[in-house]
Amino acid sequence: ITPDSCDHCLTLDEFASNNTNESVALFLSPGNHTLTRNIEMVGVDQFSILADTSVTIQCASNASFLFEEINNIEIRNTAIVSCGGGGSSGALKVRSVKQFDFSNVTLQESAGVSLNVQDSNGLVTGARFIGN
Numbered sequence: 001i002t003p004d005s006c007d008h009c010l011t012l013d014e015f016a017s018n019n020t021n022e023s024v025a026l027f028l029s030p031g032n033h034t035l036t037r038n039i040e041m042v043g044v045d046q047f048s049i050l051a052d053t054s055v056t057i058q059c060a061s062n063a064s065f066l067f068e069e070i071n072n073i074e075i076r077n078t079a080i081v082s083c084g085g086g087g088s089s090g091a092l093k094v095r096s097v098k099q100f101d102f103s104n105v106t107l108q109e110s111a112g113v114s115l116n117v118q119d120s121n122g123l124v125t126g127a128r129f130i131g132n
Helices: 012-017
Strands: 025-029 031-037 040-042 046-050 054-061 066-069 072-081 092-095 099-108 115-117 124-125 128-130
Touching: 012 031, 012 040
Parallel strands: 025 046, 031 054, 040 066, 046 072, 054 072, 066 092, 072 099, 092 115, 099 124, 099 128
Antiparallel strands: none
Protein backbone atom coordinates (compact mmCIF):
# COMPACT_ATOMS: atom_id res chain seq x y z
CA ILE A 1 0.00 0.00 0.00
CA THR A 2 2.91 2.31 0.51
CA PRO A 3 5.52 2.62 -2.21
CA ASP A 4 8.62 4.70 -1.45
CA SER A 5 6.92 7.93 -2.44
CA CYS A 6 3.20 8.00 -2.08
CA ASP A 7 0.50 10.64 -2.13
CA HIS A 8 -2.40 8.24 -1.53
CA CYS A 9 -1.11 5.73 1.01
CA LEU A 10 -3.49 3.68 3.15
CA THR A 11 -3.12 1.16 5.92
CA LEU A 12 -4.63 -2.27 5.23
CA ASP A 13 -7.54 -1.45 7.55
CA GLU A 14 -8.21 1.82 5.71
CA PHE A 15 -8.20 -0.10 2.43
CA ALA A 16 -10.55 -2.74 3.86
CA SER A 17 -13.02 -0.11 5.07
CA ASN A 18 -12.96 1.72 1.73
CA ASN A 19 -13.18 -1.40 -0.38
CA THR A 20 -13.65 -0.88 -4.06
CA ASN A 21 -15.18 -2.82 -6.92
CA GLU A 22 -12.31 -1.82 -9.22
CA SER A 23 -9.05 -3.60 -10.01
CA VAL A 24 -6.44 -2.97 -7.31
CA ALA A 25 -2.71 -3.47 -6.87
CA LEU A 26 -1.45 -3.08 -3.30
CA PHE A 27 2.27 -2.34 -3.08
CA LEU A 28 3.34 -3.14 0.47
CA SER A 29 6.32 -1.48 2.07
CA PRO A 30 8.82 -3.76 3.85
CA GLY A 31 7.96 -4.77 7.39
CA ASN A 32 4.83 -5.71 9.30
CA HIS A 33 1.27 -4.65 8.49
CA THR A 34 -1.75 -5.17 10.76
CA LEU A 35 -5.19 -6.16 9.52
CA THR A 36 -8.22 -6.09 11.83
CA ARG A 37 -10.95 -6.02 9.14
CA ASN A 38 -11.84 -8.48 6.41
CA ILE A 39 -10.66 -7.71 2.91
CA GLU A 40 -13.35 -8.87 0.50
CA MET A 41 -12.80 -8.45 -3.22
CA VAL A 42 -15.77 -9.60 -5.31
CA GLY A 43 -16.38 -9.18 -9.02
CA VAL A 44 -13.25 -7.23 -9.94
CA ASP A 45 -11.01 -7.89 -12.92
CA GLN A 46 -7.66 -8.01 -11.09
CA PHE A 47 -6.31 -7.88 -7.55
CA SER A 48 -2.65 -7.97 -6.48
CA ILE A 49 -0.64 -7.82 -3.28
CA LEU A 50 2.92 -7.15 -4.33
CA ALA A 51 6.13 -6.73 -2.36
CA ASP A 52 9.74 -6.64 -3.53
CA THR A 53 10.91 -8.17 -0.27
CA SER A 54 9.06 -10.30 2.25
CA VAL A 55 6.35 -8.53 4.20
CA THR A 56 4.06 -9.77 6.95
CA ILE A 57 0.34 -9.17 7.29
CA GLN A 58 -0.58 -9.88 10.92
CA CYS A 59 -4.30 -10.40 11.41
CA ALA A 60 -6.32 -9.64 14.52
CA SER A 61 -10.04 -9.75 15.32
CA ASN A 62 -10.59 -12.82 13.07
CA ALA A 63 -9.70 -10.84 9.94
CA SER A 64 -9.52 -12.80 6.70
CA PHE A 65 -9.35 -12.46 2.91
CA LEU A 66 -12.11 -13.35 0.45
CA PHE A 67 -11.54 -13.28 -3.30
CA GLU A 68 -14.59 -14.16 -5.38
CA GLU A 69 -15.48 -13.95 -9.08
CA ILE A 70 -12.18 -12.32 -10.03
CA ASN A 71 -10.35 -12.83 -13.32
CA ASN A 72 -6.79 -12.62 -12.02
CA ILE A 73 -5.17 -12.54 -8.56
CA GLU A 74 -1.47 -12.26 -7.78
CA ILE A 75 0.06 -12.34 -4.31
CA ARG A 76 3.82 -12.50 -3.88
CA ASN A 77 6.44 -12.29 -1.12
CA THR A 78 3.82 -12.07 1.62
CA ALA A 79 3.39 -13.84 4.96
CA ILE A 80 -0.20 -13.93 6.18
CA VAL A 81 -0.25 -14.68 9.92
CA SER A 82 -3.07 -15.49 12.37
CA CYS A 83 -5.92 -14.85 9.93
CA GLY A 84 -9.34 -16.50 9.83
CA GLY A 85 -11.62 -17.75 12.58
CA GLY A 86 -14.81 -16.21 13.87
CA GLY A 87 -17.00 -18.15 11.45
CA SER A 88 -14.91 -17.39 8.36
CA SER A 89 -14.14 -20.32 6.09
CA GLY A 90 -10.39 -19.75 6.17
CA ALA A 91 -7.62 -17.23 6.29
CA LEU A 92 -7.52 -16.92 2.51
CA LYS A 93 -10.62 -17.94 0.55
CA VAL A 94 -10.51 -18.09 -3.25
CA ARG A 95 -13.83 -18.81 -4.97
CA SER A 96 -14.75 -18.69 -8.68
CA VAL A 97 -11.44 -17.11 -9.68
CA LYS A 98 -10.31 -17.62 -13.29
CA GLN A 99 -6.58 -17.49 -12.51
CA PHE A 100 -4.55 -16.98 -9.33
CA ASP A 101 -0.80 -16.96 -8.77
CA PHE A 102 0.54 -17.13 -5.22
CA SER A 103 4.34 -16.93 -5.21
CA ASN A 104 6.43 -17.10 -2.03
CA VAL A 105 3.39 -16.83 0.21
CA THR A 106 3.44 -18.08 3.80
CA LEU A 107 0.23 -18.91 5.64
CA GLN A 108 1.00 -19.22 9.32
CA GLU A 109 -1.05 -19.98 12.44
CA SER A 110 -4.36 -19.63 10.64
CA ALA A 111 -7.55 -20.13 12.63
CA GLY A 112 -9.32 -22.87 10.69
CA VAL A 113 -8.40 -23.56 7.08
CA SER A 114 -5.40 -21.60 5.87
CA LEU A 115 -6.18 -21.69 2.13
CA ASN A 116 -9.66 -22.52 0.86
CA VAL A 117 -9.90 -22.78 -2.95
CA GLN A 118 -13.23 -23.50 -4.68
CA ASP A 119 -14.06 -23.56 -8.40
CA SER A 120 -10.83 -21.73 -9.28
CA ASN A 121 -7.68 -22.23 -11.34
CA GLY A 122 -4.27 -21.25 -10.17
CA LEU A 123 -0.68 -21.82 -9.26
CA VAL A 124 0.94 -21.86 -5.82
CA THR A 125 4.76 -21.81 -5.83
CA GLY A 126 7.22 -21.44 -3.00
CA ALA A 127 4.42 -21.53 -0.43
CA ARG A 128 4.85 -22.41 3.21
CA PHE A 129 2.14 -23.54 5.58
CA ILE A 130 3.27 -23.25 9.20
CA GLY A 131 1.33 -24.21 12.33
CA ASN A 132 -2.09 -24.26 10.69
